[in-house]
Amino acid sequence: MKKIFITPILILLTVCSFSQINKKPVDYVDPMIGTHNSRWILFPGPTVPFGMVKLSPDNQELGWKAGYEYDINNIAGFSHIHSWTMAGLLTMPTVGKLQTNPGTEKHPEQGYRSVFNHDNEEASAGYYSVLLDDYNIKAELTTTTRSGFQRYTFPENDSARILIDLQIPSEYGFEIFYTEIKKVNDTEIEGVSYQQSLRKANYNEYELHFVMRFNKPFKSLNGWVKEDIVRNVDGISSGFGHKDVGAFVEFETKAGEQVMVQTGISLVSAEQARLNLETELNDYNWDFDQVVLDSKEQWNDLLSVIEVEGGTELNKTKFYTNLYRAYAGRTTWSDVNGKYRDMYEKVQQLKDPSKPIYGSDGYWITFWNLNQLWTLATPDIANNWVNSFLEIYDKGGWLPKGPTGIEYSAIMVASHQISLMVGAYQKGIRNFDVDKAWEAIYKMQTTQGKPHEAGGYVGNRHLNTYMEHGFVPDEDGPVSNTLAYAYDDWTVAQFAKALNKTTEYKQFMHRAFNYQNVFDSSVGYMRRKHKDGTWVDNFSEFGQVSWLGPGWVEGNAWQYTYFVPHDLHGLINLMGKEEFNNRLQKGFETSAPHKFNSEHLGSNSLDGMGVLPVNHGNQPNMQAAYLFNY
Numbered sequence: 001m002k003k004i005f006i007t008p009i010l011i012l013l014t015v016c017s018f019s020q021i022n023k024k025p026v027d028y029v030d031p032m033i034g035t036h037n038s039r040w041i042l043f044p045g046p047t048v049p050f051g052m053v054k055l056s057p058d059n060q061e062l063g064w065k066a067g068y069e070y071d072i073n074n075i076a077g078f079s080h081i082h083s084w085t086m087a088g089l090l091t092m093p094t095v096g097k098l099q100t101n102p103g104t105e106k107h108p109e110q111g112y113r114s115v116f117n118h119d120n121e122e123a124s125a126g127y128y129s130v131l132l133d134d135y136n137i138k139a140e141l142t143t144t145t146r147s148g149f150q151r152y153t154f155p156e157n158d159s160a161r162i163l164i165d166l167q168i169p170s171e172y173g174f175e176i177f178y179t180e181i182k183k184v185n186d187t188e189i190e191g192v193s194y195q196q197s198l199r200k201a202n203y204n205e206y207e208l209h210f211v212m213r214f215n216k217p218f219k220s221l222n223g224w225v226k227e228d229i230v231r232n233v234d235g236i237s238s239g240f241g242h243k244d245v246g247a248f249v250e251f252e253t254k255a256g257e258q259v260m261v262q263t264g265i266s267l268v269s270a271e272q273a274r275l276n277l278e279t280e281l282n283d284y285n286w287d288f289d290q291v292v293l294d295s296k297e298q299w300n301d302l303l304s305v306i307e308v309e310g311g312t313e314l315n316k317t318k319f320y321t322n323l324y325r326a327y328a329g330r331t332t333w334s335d336v337n338g339k340y341r342d343m344y345e346k347v348q349q350l351k352d353p354s355k356p357i358y359g360s361d362g363y364w365i366t367f368w369n370l371n372q373l374w375t376l377a378t379p380d381i382a383n384n385w386v387n388s389f390l391e392i393y394d395k396g397g398w399l400p401k402g403p404t405g406i407e408y409s410a411i412m413v414a415s416h417q418i419s420l421m422v423g424a425y426q427k428g429i430r431n432f433d434v435d436k437a438w439e440a441i442y443k444m445q446t447t448q449g450k451p452h453e454a455g456g457y458v459g460n461r462h463l464n465t466y467m468e469h470g471f472v473p474d475e476d477g478p479v480s481n482t483l484a485y486a487y488d489d490w491t492v493a494q495f496a497k498a499l500n501k502t503t504e505y506k507q508f509m510h511r512a513f514n515y516q517n518v519f520d521s522s523v524g525y526m527r528r529k530h531k532d533g534t535w536v537d538n539f540s541e542f543g544q545v546s547w548l549g550p551g552w553v554e555g556n557a558w559q560y561t562y563f564v565p566h567d568l569h570g571l572i573n574l575m576g577k578e579e580f581n582n583r584l585q586k587g588f589e590t591s592a593p594h595k596f597n598s599e600h601l602g603s604n605s606l607d608g609m610g611v612l613p614v615n616h617g618n619q620p621n622m623q624a625a626y627l628f629n630y
Helices: 008-021 270-284 288-303 313-328 370-377 379-396 417-426 434-446 463-469 480-498 502-518 557-561 568-575 577-594
Strands: 056-058 077-083 086-094 121-124 127-132 137-143 147-154 157-165 174-185 188-197 205-214 220-225 228-230 235-240 245-253 257-266 339-341 347-349
Touching: 056 127, 077 257, 086 137, 086 147, 086 174, 086 188, 086 205, 086 257, 127 288, 137 288, 147 157, 147 270, 147 288, 157 257, 174 220, 174 245, 188 245, 188 270, 205 270, 220 235, 235 245, 245 257, 257 270, 270 288, 288 313, 313 370, 370 379, 370 417, 379 417, 379 434, 417 434, 417 480, 434 463, 434 480, 463 480, 463 502, 480 502, 502 568, 568 577
Parallel strands: none
Antiparallel strands: 056 077, 077 086, 086 157, 121 127, 127 137, 137 147, 147 257, 157 245, 174 188, 174 235, 188 205, 205 257, 220 228, 220 245, 339 347
C-alpha cells in the first residue's frame, strides 16, 4: 500500500475551498462595507428585507449623514428607525453612574456613550453585536419586519439599567410635540412620541408607538424630562412641547446574565405595535438565536434569486452586500393586519395586508438601477411597489415621488416612479389596477404640481412652463428639469403604446424629444435658455448648481448633457460620436483622483456637486460609466 502524504498547506487549501463551495449568498453580506461617510439609511445593524425596524448603532451627532460612522470609536446607543427623514427610539444598556445625556463624538465620557473596539464588533445579515467597553456589556441585535430583539450580557451589578431615549440625533433631525411612556407591568412598558421631521422634510409628521417587553422583571421605571429625573413612577410625559425626554428601567444582574428586550413599533397605535410584536415574536418564546437564523434564511432566499459564477471571493462579497443594500434601505410602513396611517394622519385598512405600503428615498435615484433590479429579480416586490403607489394615489390623489412614512415628500424633481410602474407592466408584472395606473401616471405628466393639503409637494413644479415652451426657461426654474421631464414623457409614451392609446403615445413621444430644445450646438452642451429662446450668457460646463432656481439641480451642464437615457442615439448625433467618447474619457480621468465624488470640493455639498464631470455619489450622472459600452 502506498502512503499518501498531504501537506498542512494542502489541508488548508482543501478546507478553504470546501468552505467557499458551501457558502450561501447570505454569507457574503458584510454590512460594515460602506459605513464610512455614508447616509442614515445605510447602517451596519440588522433588518429584514423592507423592514420597518432597522435596529442599528448610532454614534454621530445631529447633522447630514448622521447615524453610524466607522471612524468614530464610541456608540451612543441602538435606535429602531433608520428610514429616509425618519428616526427614533434609541436604547442603551449601562451600569454605574446614571447619565441621561449621550455626550459627544469627541467627548463620550460626558454622557452615556461607550467606547468600543472594532475587534469586538460583528455584523452580518440579520445580526449585529458589539462589546461596550465602558460598561463591559455585550450588546446583540436582530429583528423581524416590525420588531426589534436585543440581548444584553451584563456584568454583576446592582444598578444595571436600560435607557430609552426619544430625543436623539439623526440625519434630518426631528421635533417632538408630545411624548408619553408608561409602565404596563414589571416586564413591559409602552409609549408614543409625536414627531415632525426637520430640514426640507418638515412636511413629515408621524406618531411613533412602541411596546417594549423584557425577559426579566425590572425593579423600577424611571425617567427624565430635560434635567429633571423622576424615579419609581408609573409613567413619564414631556407634556406638549419639544423637550429632551426618556426613561430607564433598572435591574440587579449577575455576571454574564443576559437581559433581553423585544420591541414592536407602529405608526398607528400602541395596540398595533403590540399586535406587530406578538404576531412576529411570540412564537419564538425568547429564542434570540432562532430569530437570527430565520432572518438570515429570509435574506438568503431573496439573495439567491441571483446566482453568481466565477469571480473572486471579494467581488462576490461586494455583489451580495450591494444586493442586500438594495432591499435593506427601504421600509414597510403598514402593520401586520394591513392598518396604516395615511398622509392626512387617518387610519386606513389595506384590503390585502400581504401587499404592504412601502416607503423610500426619492425615485430620482432608483430609476437608474433599483427599478430594474426590483422588476427583474423580485417581481413580487415590484408589484407591491405599484400597489403601494396606487393606494397612496387613492387616498391623496397623487402618486408619491418617494413616500417618507406615508407622506408626500417635497424633495427632488421629476416623477421617476412612473418608470418603475411602466417597467413592471412591460415585464408582465400586472397584478394591479392597470386603468388606475394609467390615470395616475397621465395626471402626473399633464397637471401642474402644487403643495398638497396634507403636506409636501405633489406633481412636477415646472410642468406648465415646460408644456408651454417645450423646455423649462431660466426665469422659471432649473433647465435640467427639461431633461428629467422628457425622460418621464418617454416612459409614459411606452405605457400608452402598450395600452393601444395611439393619440397619447404620439403626444408623449413628441414631448420626449424636448431635450433637443436645450442643446446648444455652438458649445456642444445642454444650456440654460431664456423664455424668448435666447441662451443665457456666460456658459460654463461646470458650476451653476441649483435646487429650485436657475441652473442644474445638484449637477452641472457636463453631467446633464448626457442625461438622455431614452435617446442616446439622438444625443450622439447632436454631439458627434468622437466628442461623445472623448469627453467621457477626459471626464473620467479628471474625476478619478477624487474617487468620482465631488461634494467635498465646494464650499458646501450642493456647490460641490457642480465641480467635477463625474460625481457618481449623486444621481444626475450615475449612468456615465455605462455610456462607454453604449
